[in-house]
Amino acid sequence: MREDNATPFLKIHPDDNVLVALQNLPAGTSILLENGPLILPQAVDAKHKFFINSMDEGDSVMMYGALVGKVQSKVPKGGLMTTENTKHAAGTYSYNGFNYDWKQPDISNFINRTYNGYKRSDGRVGTSNYWLFIPMVFCENRNLDVIKEALQKELGYALSDKYNQFTRQLIKAFEKDEDLFDIELNTSSIEKARIFKNVDGIKFLNHTGGCGGTRQDSATLSSLLAAYADHPNIGGITVLSLGCQHLQVEYFLNDLKKRNPSFDKPMYVFEQQKWASEEQLIFDAIRKTFSGLTEINKIQRETSPIKTLTIGVKCGGSDGFSGISANPAVGYASDLLVALGGKVLLAEFPELCGAEQDLIERCVDQEVAGKFIGLMESYNDFAKRVGSGFHMNPSPGNIKDGLITDAMKSIGAVRKGGTSPVTDVLDYTEPAVKPGLNLVCTPGNDVESTTGKTASGATLILFTTGLGTPTGNPVASTIKIATNSKLANKMSDIIDIDAGDIISGKKTIQQMGEEILEYCIKAASGEVIPKAVLLGQDDFIPWKRGVSL
Template identity: 75%
Template sequence: MDRTAKTRNFLKIHPSDNVLVALGNLTAGAIIEEHENGITLKENIPAKHKFFISDMKAGDEVIMYGVLVGKLQSAVEKGQLMTTANTKHAAGAYGYRDAHYQWQAPDASKFTNRTFLGYKRSNGKFGTANYWLFIPTVFCENRNLDMIREALHNELGYAVSDKYTRYTRELLAAYQAGADISHLDLSPAATAKEKRYFKNIDGIKFLNHTGGCGGTRQDAETLSALLAAYADHPNVAGITVLSLGCQHLQTEMFLKDLKKRNPSFDKPLFVFEQQKAQSEEQLIVDAIRTTFKGLVEANKITREPAPLSELTVGVKCGGSDGFSGISANPAVGYSADLLVALGAKVLLAEFPELCGAEQQMIDRCVTKEAAEKFIHLMQTYDALANKVGSGFYMNPSPGNIKDGLITDAIKSTGAARKGGTSPVVDVLDYTEPATKAGLSLVCTPGNDVEATTGKAAAGATLILFTTGLGTPTGNPVAPTIKLSTNSTLAKRMGDIIDIDTGGIITGEKTIEQMGEEILEYCIKAASGEVIPKAVLLGQDDFIPWKRGVSL
């Protein structure tokens, strides 16, 4: 029987790699023809996993994406599967070396005169959405926020749970009538916009959190800067703040950070302090009534054309798989390069997922100061993790590993591709705002929600979020666009996926074609012409980073 693979069901990412990636399930005994060097597979190779192209001994370096991603713990044979048993994380040393990085920008001419319809703020920035924001300065106010959310969302048409409330009502009615409820389906309902009273208010958002008191003063200070960043965000029209009164994060600290971030801040901002209120009921009634008046005014703001240079796009991956680094991430990376070529801002974060890609990032920094700041933040972060018995090498989750991301360096070098190839114009610590056109690195954990929370704080008005396994993560103020790395996921979890990049794996589309399609979708999402699934589902995840060990 002819067991030679007749199609290129595998991929060599970089000429110097000594492993190949299976694009589909490969069978033991199959012969893989790669550069006239036949490889007989020693075992079944699941799709997304890697196998070795030559015999190697313990201690040998494993190269993928053209860089060191691991070292062998035992000898392996040509055609053998890479596993956590035979390969452990390893990454090359890095440092500043004044590389004089040269970048060839992609042809973005078809987008040069394009615009999106955004909300212009008084400081000249454009938002892609028009949100009203509720902020608690301390976790003690979360319950009050929950009651306000239920009241406003239900009555003004923003409640995502409406359909489930209606379904429960239908179940109860059927049960009381003695009907069989085993197959009672959810009946259709009006679309979100049809139910809304304020047509130009895209959402009322609530930043419930667990901080503000009880932790360190440094935690309160970081949280204050984070909340100020969200209040100043271009997608926010106005803010209602609820405070208890005695907490570490005093209202005065928050207002000071807000003015520090934007000295000309002039959005409507209403503050209510419970310990000065007549009663809890009065606090809630006053907050609702005052906010309602604010919503009436914010609803008068309408969209107007803005150049694509006014976009700030965060790029993120989560629930990654073995295809992330060869389909969705490079496609997003091409979109990122187009955006940079058009004068927009792009934010690449998740520092634990740049482990192994550090030298590439350093070489791309336009200044020595930026490179040294990146090195300092990376080394400080990793040292903190190692101090408690962890480290960046422990980043891959069980799901990542099961789907082919065996070491952190493999995961990271693939993750870094979503930042494209443009120069790094700035390096930002957590909560620092992006002020320069081009690609900026933002210090955040790899944790999905902590990372997206940090990107929005840096100013992301849209977030491109790639996933190979599926994740329901979103953000309260930055509409989050989900991209699947493979078509199987897009079909199975179509309710959360906006864009399927699986065509890159099958060869139906190129990275460049997919990258342009992603940018087209971004323009529509920024204009309110399409609403990303994460927004429709109310996936408003918000987790402040306490600067502890979070991978």
């Protein structure tokens, strides 16, 4: 833990040759290092990195004790790391056997702890109880929207109508020829009480697939939709199909049966081309769904052990503090859950580039390591064939806030997964069945990643952000954790937890990690509602692995 008078920079690992500025450092700042003083030749903004020694072209840049880049031109001692003087580089990797000695965290504060979840007939436990609408093809999205407006508003699941009220205020001001910019947002609204007390919501998986693309994309989408129907947070399903699309209902049902032969949730299928009219289809779908809601409303929360939790970990809108505050704090929470017998899902394969060797050394056997290596290499090779590659992952926002190379971003990102052994590696939509840390192959894209890890069974998602992002998921409650207090205060409407206290020195990574797990237990029990859920951030984007025709 830092003290208030501690040095305003951080050396993460003894082998590093860069320092991280924890606050803005003006030009001329004198920093005392073990090998003597360092005078900054230029200003360094908080979150950015500067070199401990003078660097020559071709020198290795080390951070987190790993190779994260190569110097492109001579840089003076104390020089700022930039995209001009440093380019991505990562170490080679291979499997050399499993000799990993994991030091488990102290779990004494969580032994015998429970949460109140929804137990399903197959033994899994949901943290929510949702009814899910699934379209087999994008042609049914409009029907879903009509049903959504009817059901959510009348059953008490609609978001606040404050924006509708504001628009009405503007209309009145316009009619009276008043200044529109004098109108204040009136946030008062009357919320309709929920009819079904044990149903947490009605969710809709609008998407743009199911036809028109490759058969491979339709097959992947079918597997994804089956995974969502089978998800422990889902109590019942309504399926809308057109009838003539690539993704036929029978393919979806086969994938569902393959995934869970004992699937027994109420599910109603409506194929529009078999109905007399669109109006009648919608009437019948609403009527049958209402009947299903009365059934799943009979399910109540029951006490469940923490080991039944499956938590996905994700970062988006990352900054230069992500790898030293929120991500390692989430990593500590991950280690606590694994030590308690739960599952943790770490995805975003493009953001594991540079961290491969560390993860491989943690794989419990050669089969797990081999699958990880195979998925990483095939994914990166495909990206290269279309003129890209993992090295192009950092976004302009990442770079602006101090994440200069993909390896630097990746090694900081992988800290969300903690330090526990890797028990399994899953391809896209594969279910997590083994307790422990599971690696899930998804893109780094925020929504595609959260969509994928939910398909693998995440019932909650811990989402760290340094810049702020309104991402959520319709099925797995998404908990937002800020890497810095400035963001937490600025975007308090979307942030649930502030990990900036690690940067200020008020809390340790371990203390923050325990707070995060405590919040997860409350969210899993329905005692707190994460802001992404309250704001209706129900983002869902399937990963298209093929081209669009």
